Amino acid sequence: MGKIKIAGSLLVVLFATSLWVQAQSLPIPEGRRLREIVADKYPDGKLLIGATTGSWGLNEPIGEIMDREFSYVTPENDFKQAVVRANPNSWNWSRADAWLQHIIDNDQVLRIHGPISPQCSNWALDDSRTAEELSHELDTFMTALCMRYNGVEGIKYLDVVNEIALDNGQWFGPRPGTDVWENPWFIIGQDDDPNQTPLYVRQAFAIANEHAPDLKLILNNHCHPGSAGMEKVKETILYLRDRGYRVDGLGWQAHVETGWATEANLQHLRDVIDWCQSRNLEFHVTEASAWIMNQETQTLEEQAYTYKAILDVLLEKLDSLTIGWNTWHITDASGWQTELIPSLFDDQYLPKPAYYAVQLALESKGEYSVSVKVKHVGTGEDLEGCEITLNDETKYTDATGDVTFEPMAAGYYELEVKKEFMKSVLNEHFNVYSDTVITILMDSAKYKVSYRLVDSYSMADIPFVKVTIGSKVGTTDANGTVNFFLTAGTYSSTFNKSNYKPCQSEHHITSDTLLTTVLEMTHATIRFWIKDDGDIPVNGALVLLDNDSLYTNALGLCKFEFVRIDSSYVYNVSAEHYNSILDVLTLKTDTTIYLQLTKPVSNFGIISDPSVNDTFIYPNPANDHLYVRSGTDIDHINIYNTAGISVNQYQPRASSCQIDISDLPGGYYWIKIGWQGASQIIQPFIVH
Known part of the structure; x- marks a missing residue:
């Protein structure tokens, strides 16, 4: 049973991610090995899933991966004429024979690939070769190959010829030189049928029919389904059968670019498979590739889709015929055109999305149950009433936080989990190819x-x-x-x-x-900003606020803090050579009072009788004594507190006097000075 755990918005998919654990020296993919899946789900042997490497890789990581994952193998070049017969005077079977015990030890089926193909010796490619020389070489090599490996344990298939036609429908033939892709066997000649089929094709199949009766014979080619070249291949199979030769299967190399799997191309593929089924032919994808031509615009996920889409079509047709699928690329660490990163494993031997796409395609057979359990990530509490949407089906968790969906077809699913006051889990994806349990850990929103x-x-x-x-x-x-x-x-x-x-x-x-x-404010700040009538800050102005006092700074500023609101406060501002300002403030909030001091008309305050002048009081503030000087004799002096109560009275009968104020508490006072004839002035002063 698969188990999947989702924490918050993080999905950890066992069996369907590129996570790996160490086993010996190579990463092991999650889920079952591909060969295990094939043996379990396709036991009738009608599905072959394989891979390619050379004898050089049998003891390398690529060979270890091949043996671990695949029960069907195709040696890339070891059985080809270029390797076995470098020239007509030599035979080298060592690379081919290296496979014989290996496939027995690893319980694998082997397909001999491309003996008569463009991949031939420089001797055969030499432009001086005659039809007779090439025909003799083909007969010698092909006969020896078939007789040597027919009936050998594990060898089941033979690609008799390879790459006979081009996509445009033309026969693939020779080219000048020995270092280009070409097919020299075409020089042997052509038949007189309407297609003028190359004689080497019939010659190779005639030898295989005679000397390889135990092998299934495949005509392999690279032309894409729907192309004129694929039509030429199909006509060639009918040509051979019409002449009594056994042909058991059609092979398509399937070297495609990522993105090839459009609906039109996939339909062409279905049409070819249907054609094979109607003629009792097996169909084999022999050299599967999905090139990434531009790593900036094409993704590994798109590559994976290309692989899976092709394999899905093969599996769709499996009930009617035998199907083979063989990748030409195990790992990007080695092999052909690794710069296009076509493989199922990367250059660190880690499984790529393409591997899991193949795994998923193979596992996608049957119906299963998907159980979802939802817990709170912090408390571990089972969450009841969670809305669980699996693709288009919605259910709700029970009191134990559980819900089950069944039957569910194998495939790719999107999961969403929602609950009021919880952080939703959205757009999480996982694969189902067995009974699956998913645990969702939700966090409070x-x-x-x-x-x-x-x-x-x-x-x-x-x-x-x-x-x-x-x-x-x-x-x-x-x-x-x-x-x-x-x-x-x-x-x-x-x-x-x-x-x-x-x-x-x-x-x-x-x-x-x-x-x-x-x-609600309880206390506020009162700021005084004092300037003179020339808009110049008054430094050292005395500001009296009830029983508190401050002097302004050089900017003409002072600040009373933490003053209780909803109260009225008497304030007096005075400075030497300036008229004082007396007023009342009812405090509601932080307040700034802007005041402008003016210079007096006389030397002393506001005098009710302009004939009385030259009157001074000093110092102000005073400590023990207050001095009063006037231009005329003073008749009487009264001192009042802020409540208007007289606290001292004097009758100096002189133009100047010294008043003892040592018995007065510190604070704010008023002095009233009177002269004969009822003239008087009132001036504030402070006792320190």
Whole structure:
């Protein structure tokens, strides 16, 4: 039974990923080996799944992978005329014979590939060769090959000829030189049938029919289904059969580019297979490739699809005939045109998506159950009522967090899991080719909860408010906002800021939420900004606020902090050589008072009688004594506190006097000076 575990949005698919574990020195793919699948699901022997390497690779990693994965093998060049007969005076069977015991030891079926083909010796390719020489060489080599390997244990198939025609329908023939792809056997001649079939084709099949009665005989070619060349191959098979020669199967090399598997091309492939079935022929894909021509625009997943789409068509037709599929590329570490990375395994011997695509195609036979279990990732709690969608079918988990889908055909599935207040699991994919158990670990969804803090009086945003919600703490920004990401639930929130009454609230969070909280100010800051009538800051101006006092700085500024709101405050601003300002403020919020001091008309305050001048009081502020000097005799002096109560009275009867104020508490006072004739002035002063 397959087991799949999904944590949050992470899908770990056992049997269908490129994860691997170490066994000896090579990575082992997940899931079953390809040969195990074939033996289990296709026991009648009508499906052959194989791969290619040379005798050089039998003791290399590529050979180890081949033996592990495939029960059907095709030596790439070891049986070809170019290897066995370098010239008419030599025979070298060593590379071919190296396979004999190997396939027995590994329980494999072998197909002899391409003995009469363009891959022939330089002697045969030499432009001076005559038809008679080539015919004699073909007869000598082909006869010896068939007699040597017919009836040998494990050898079941023979590609009698290879690459006889081109896609355009022309026969493939010789070319000048010995270093180009060419077919010199064409020189032997052509028959007088309508297609003028090359005589070497009939000659090779005649020898194989006579000396290889135990082998199944294949005509192999590279022309694509739907091409004129494939039609020429089909006509050649009928030509041979009409003349009494046995042909057991048609081989298509299937060297294609990634992306070849369009519906039109796949239909051409079906048509060829149907043609074979109607004539009792086996159909073999003999050299499967899926080239990646541009690694910037073509992906390994697209390559995998190309492989699987072709194999799916073969499996679709399997009930009516024997099918063979053989890849020419085991690993990108070695082989033909590895720069186009065509293989099932990469150059580190790790399985590529193409491998798993083949595995999936082979496993996709039968119906299975898919069980889904959903748990909470944090608590391990079984989650009831989760909406589970498998492709287009939707069910809900029971009280144990379980749901089962059955029967499910083998194949590729998309899974989605949703539940209120939980983070959804979307677009997860996995393959089904056995009874499968999937465990989903869901996490609680997190919602964006934004708090905006505003002042109850001004409704202005309040920065730097400490907001505590559950175990999380944040501070509002310059816009009075702070964000939290919370799971669904009920939360108590507290809000704290200097000068504001602490506040607490409770909210039930089920989605992204914006909450506005109004804070009530308890204390405020009063700022004084003092300038003269020339708009120049007044440094050292004394600002009295009830029983508190400050001096302005060089910028004409001073600040009273933590002053209780909803109260009225008398303030007095004075500076030497300036008229004082007295006023009352009712405080509601942070306040800035802008004041402009003016110079007096006389040397002393506002005088009710302009004839009285040259009057001074000093120092101000005073400590123990206050001095008063006037241009005329002073009749009386009264000192009042801020409540308007007289605290001292004097009758100096002189133009100047010293007043003892040592018994007065520090604070703000008023002095009233009077002269004969009812003239008087009133001036504030401070006692330190």
